[in-house]
Structure formats: structure tokens, C-alpha cells
Amino acid sequence: MLELLSYGFMQRAFIASLLIGLVCSTIGVFAVLRGITFIGAGTAHAAFAGVTLAFLTGLPPFLMAVISGLSMVWVTTYVQEKGKMKPDVPIGVFYTFTMALAIFFIGLMQGYRPEVFAYLFGSILSVTQSDLIVILVLSLAILLVLALFFKEFHFISFDQEMAEASGIPAKKLSFLLLNLIALAVVIALKAVGAILVFALLVIPAAAAQQWAHNMRSMMIYSALIGVGASWTGVLLSYWFDVPSGATIVLLASAVFLFSVLFPGKRQGLRRF
Amino acid sequence: MTAQPIVQFSQASFAYNGHTALEDLTLDLHEGEFVGVIGPNGSGKTTLLKALLGLMHPVSGALQIFDCACQALRCEHRARIGYLPQKEKTDPNYPITIWEVAMMGRYGSLGLIKRPSKADREIVLDALDSVDMADLKDHPFGHLSGGEQQRVLIARALAQRPEILLLDEPTTGIDATTQRRLVELICKVHQAYRLTIVLVTHDINMISSIAETILLLKTKLYAKGPPAEILTKDVLSPVYGEEVIIAKRDQKPYIILSDEHHHA
Numbered sequence: 244m245l246e247l248l249s250y251g252f253m254q255r256a257f258i259a260s261l262l263i264g265l266v267c268s269t270i271g272v273f274a275v276l277r278g279i280t281f282i283g284a285g286t287a288h289a290a291f292a293g294v295t296l297a298f299l300t301g302l303p304p305f306l307m308a309v310i311s312g313l314s315m316v317w318v319t320t321y322v323q324e325k326g327k328m329k330p331d332v333p334i335g336v337f338y339t340f341t342m343a344l345a346i347f348f349i350g351l352m353q354g355y356r357p358e359v360f361a362y363l364f365g366s367i368l369s370v371t372q373s374d375l376i377v378i379l380v381l382s383l384a385i386l387l388v389l390a391l392f393f394k395e396f397h398f399i400s401f402d403q404e405m406a407e408a409s410g411i412p413a414k415k416l417s418f419l420l421l422n423l424i425a426l427a428v429v430i431a432l433k434a435v436g437a438i439l440v441f442a443l444l445v446i447p448a449a450a451a452q453q454w455a456h457n458m459r460s461m462m463i464y465s466a467l468i469g470v471g472a473s474w475t476g477v478l479l480s481y482w483f484d485v486p487s488g489a490t491i492v493l494l495a496s497a498v499f500l501f502s503v504l505f506p507g508k509r510q511g512l513r514r515f
Numbered sequence: 516m517t518a519q520p521i522v523q524f525s526q527a528s529f530a531y532n533g534h535t536a537l538e539d540l541t542l543d544l545h546e547g548e549f550v551g552v553i554g555p556n557g558s559g560k561t562t563l564l565k566a567l568l569g570l571m572h573p574v575s576g577a578l579q580i581f582d583c584a585c586q587a588l589r590c591e592h593r594a595r596i597g598y599l600p601q602k603e604k605t606d607p608n609y610p611i612t613i614w615e616v617a618m619m620g621r622y623g624s625l626g627l628i629k630r631p632s633k634a635d636r637e638i639v640l641d642a643l644d645s646v647d648m649a650d651l652k653d654h655p656f657g658h659l660s661g662g663e664q665q666r667v668l669i670a671r672a673l674a675q676r677p678e679i680l681l682l683d684e685p686t687t688g689i690d691a692t693t694q695r696r697l698v699e700l701i702c703k704v705h706q707a708y709r710l711t712i713v714l715v716t717h718d719i720n721m722i723s724s725i726a727e728t729i730l731l732l733k734t735k736l737y738a739k740g741p742p743a744e745i746l747t748k749d750v751l752s753p754v755y756g757e758e759v760i761i762a763k764r765d766q767k768p769y770i771i772l773s774d775e776h777h778h779a
Binding site (some may be wrong): 402452455457 | 518532568570584589591592593594595598600602608609610611612615616619620622624625628630631641655
């Protein structure tokens with residue numbers, strides 16, 4: 244076990260999975276409670292389209308992922324307000340639009356580019372030193388903003404109209420939250436993959452909800468499940484040479500299934 | 516009662532997507548007044564509340580809330596207006612305690628980033644106490660009945676230490692006994708906190724027994740006055756149609772409307 248940690252790539256994988264698990268599972272709590280998880284799937288595919296364009300043009304993939312992920316949030320918010328529609332409609336449109344763009348860009352590439360597919364399926368063991376620095380900086384920034392506006396995000400998740408009427412700048416904070424979700428998805432993109440990152444946003448929070456009676460405990464349970472599944476996934480991926488992203492999601496899904504079958508709430512565990 | 520109104524509508528009109536919801540409204544609300552707002556569906560009752568919350572601005576005319584135009588209403592002004600929205604029962608699975616819900620009443624005046632102080636916690640406990648929910652404060656909010664959830668949401672509004680309390684159909688979807696207790700509670704907080712109350716409802720008989728002033732709306736202000744003046748066939752029929760029947764119960768008028776109007 245300890246010799247594992249002497250490998251640089253394993254150290255990076257453990258640190259990256261800790262940060263990604265923590266960020267996605269805590270921000271996922273707000274996404275799940277507000278019912279806006281779909282934006283996570285949308286931004287993941289938009290970010291992937293950005294990555295494919297980066298490989299096609301030689302631009303930095305991470306930067307392109309950030310730009311296209313955030314653009315997804317801005318464009319869908321604008322279209323939603325302009326067209327007075329429910330958020331899932333523009334997200335659904337741009338989700339498939341950006342995926343079509345990604346397939347188009349891949350088609351324009353010369354030959355087979357395996358590094359592109361790492362972003363689609365995830366490869367946590369291939370996280371580089373510079374990837375890790377970006378993940379670290381963005382994770383800390385997201386966690387800091389979450390901590391600063393925790394009570395406001397809590398309020399708008401419970402009831403946005405009530406929050407606005409009480410003098411909370413609810414619309415601005417709601418937009419900020421969407422941007423944070425997009426950033427969380429982008430930092431998890433290379434490690435977990437565009438297809439599976441949505442799971443890391445939804446599953447730990449949804450499982451935690453089956454156990455938690457208040458916001459703080461839901462955050463803690465969700466973080467434990469997110470980080471626990473990520474670390475276990477990395478270990479299993481190394482030992483059995485199985486895909487890391489898929490293993491993490493399968494483990495989290497197992498926890499979810501368990502929590503639905505045996506919800507802690509109905510068994511009187513309410514002091515937490 | 517002070518001479519200076521705390522809310523002043525001057526020929527104000529409000530519209531949703533170009534569709535007029537309230538027209539040419541001129542109205543003053545005074546400190547400590549208990550106003551009941553009635554009218555058929557789509558008569559602009561909720562629009563009136565949205566306007567009072569500063570969430571909807573007049574397309575013509577003016578609306579003055581406290582000492583500023585509603586367009587200039589800032590967060591600190593909003594914190595002085597308590598609001599009980601018409602809300603569906605919260606999902607039992609939503610992880611929030613009674614205490615957390617009531618504490619949200621403090622967030623507006625606390626400001627961004629800042630955390631609640633000991634004084635805030637005392638105010639919240641006091642508010643929960645006044646609705647008889649302090650003992651259950653660590654209980655999950657979603658596990659409460661509809662009537663109990665309303666009590667907690669009233670406590671949340673009271674924790675704001677508001678000067679005006681807006682209530683949107685507070686008794687809808689609640690059984691008769693709980694309704695009566697809720698109405699008693701609203702009267703109690705009106706007296707205890709000297710609150711200005713604006714209560715929107717379709718229950719004419721309930722509101723006429725508690726409010727000092729009734730506003731009858733149907734896209735515009737049809738009538739304003741004490742319940743005894745409003746609860747007559749002459750006043751109600753033009754708005755509700757011919758189906759209005761006025762019976763007597765305990766020496767007081769009792770209004771029966773056709774089902775079509777009565778259900779929200």
C-alpha cells in the first residue's frame with residue numbers, strides 16, 4: 244500500500260481524486276436540491292467539445308474546456324430568459340449541439356488521437372503535474388466561494404422566490420452557482436471523463452439525501468461518499484487495471500443503491 | 516395611526532408580458548393596518564403582493580414603499596417586508612430543520628457572507644416560540660403537516676423583524692381546525708408586533724372576520740372599506756357575478772360563491 248504512494252502518478256491520482264470528489268460532491272448537493280443537475284451533463288459535453296477543438300487547433304485543452312463549459316452556462320441562461328423557457332430545453336439543445344460539434348471536430352482530425360478519448364472516458368492515472376496545479380487552484384477557489392456563500396446558496400436552493408423577496412440577490416447567486424457547477428465539471432473532466440462526470444455531481448448528493456436531516460450533514464455525507472468512491476476507485480483501477488472513471492462511478496452507484504434500499508432517515512437516525 | 520402612509524400606490528399599473536394584471540391602482544397603506552385582499556382568480560391579488568415585495572415595477576404610475584420608489588428598493592428595504600408565499604408542502608426528503616428554515620429570516624438583514632450571531636439566534640428562537648414551534652426546532656421541516664409548515668414559515672417571516680407582513684393564501688389546503696388556529700396566530704402576531712398585514716385570500720368569510728379593511732380586486736380596485744361595507748350583494752356581484760349568495764350566520768353576513776370562483 245505504502246509503496247503505491249512512492250509513484251508520482253499515484254500521488255497525483257490520490258490528490259486529484261480527493262479534490263475532484265470533494266468539489267463535485269459538495270456542489271452536487273446544491274445542484275440536486277435545486278433540481279439543476281442537468282446543467283452538469285450539459286457543461287461536460289460542451290467542455291469536451293472545447294477539448295476536441297483544442298486538439299484540432301493546438302490550443303491548451305484545459306483553457307478551452309473552461310471557456311466552453313462556462314459558455315454553456317451563459318448561453319443557456321440567456322436563451323432561457325430570452326425565450327422564456329424551462330432550463331432543461333436550452334440545456335438539452337446545447338448538450339446535443341456541443342456533442343455534435345465534438346464529433347465533427349474529431350472527424351476533422353488526422354488519424355486516431357487516443358488523448359481525446361481520455362477526456363471522454365476519463366483517466367485519473369494520467370493526470371500530470373500541471374493538470375494537478377490547475378485542479379488544485381480551481382478546487383480551492385470553488386470551495387472558498389461555496390463556504391463564503393453557503394447560507395445564501397442554502398436559501399436559494401430551498402426557495403428562490405422567498406430568498407429574493409427577503410433581500411438576497413437570488414438571481415445573481417443562482418447564476419454564480421451554475422458557473423461553479425460548470426467549473427467543477429471541467430476540473431473533473433480529464434480524470435473522470437465527459438460521459439461520467441455527471442454521476443459524480445449527482446450520485447453522492449442523492450445518496451446523502453437519503454441519510455441527512457439537515458444541510459450540514461448532507462454536505463458531510465456527500466463529501467465522504469464522493470471522496471471515498473474516488474479513492475477506492477483509484478486503488479481498484481491500479482490493482483486490477485480497470486478504467487478509473489467507470490470504477491468510481493460504479494462504486495458511487497452501489498452506495499446510492501444501498502442508501503435507497505436502507506435509508507438512514509426512516510430508522511430514527513435523526514440527531515445528525 | 517400615523518398620517519404618513521408606509522405604502523403608496525399612485526395610479527400604478529402592472530403587467531406580465533404586456534398583459535395588464537393590475538390597472539390604475541391608487542391606494543395607501545398605513546402602519547399597523549390589517550388589510551385583506553379578495554377577488555376572483557386572475558384578479559391581480561398576487562401581482563399586488565409581488566409589487567409590494569419590489570419584484571414587479573409599475574409600467575405606469577408610481578409605487579412608493581417606505582420612503583423610496585419601488586424601483587429603488589434595496590435589499591435592506593426588502594428585509595423589512597416579511598412574506599409568506601403560497602407554497603406547496605415541502606418534500607419530506609428535503610434536508611432542512613425547522614431551525615434552519617426560521618433562521619433564513621435573518622439572512623436578508625445579515626448581508627452576504629456574514630454568519631448569524633447570538634442576537635440572531637435569540638430572535639429566531641423568539642419567533643419560533645411565538646408560533647409554538649420552538650420545542651420542535653431540530654425536527655426535519657419536511658416531516659411537518661401543511662399547517663405546521665405554515666407556522667414555521669410565519670416564524671421565518673417574523674424572524675425578519677418586518678414592518679409589513681404579506682401573506683399569500685395562508686389557509687389554502689389546510690383542514691378547518693388548523694385553519695382556525697392559523698388565523699388566531701396571524702391576529703396574535705398582528706397585535707403583538709404592531710405589524711402592517713396584507714393577507715391575500717379567496718376565503719371571504721375568514722378574512723372579513725379578522726381584517727380591518729378589505730380590498731376587492733378584479734384587475735383594478737373595485738372597492739375598499741371595512742368588511743361590513745364590502746360584504747353586500749351590490750358590491751360583490753359586479754366582481755363575482757350573480758352567483759353571490761349572502762346568508763346570515765351568528766348575526767353576521769356569510770358569503771357563498773359558486774364553486775367555479777371559490778376554488779383556486
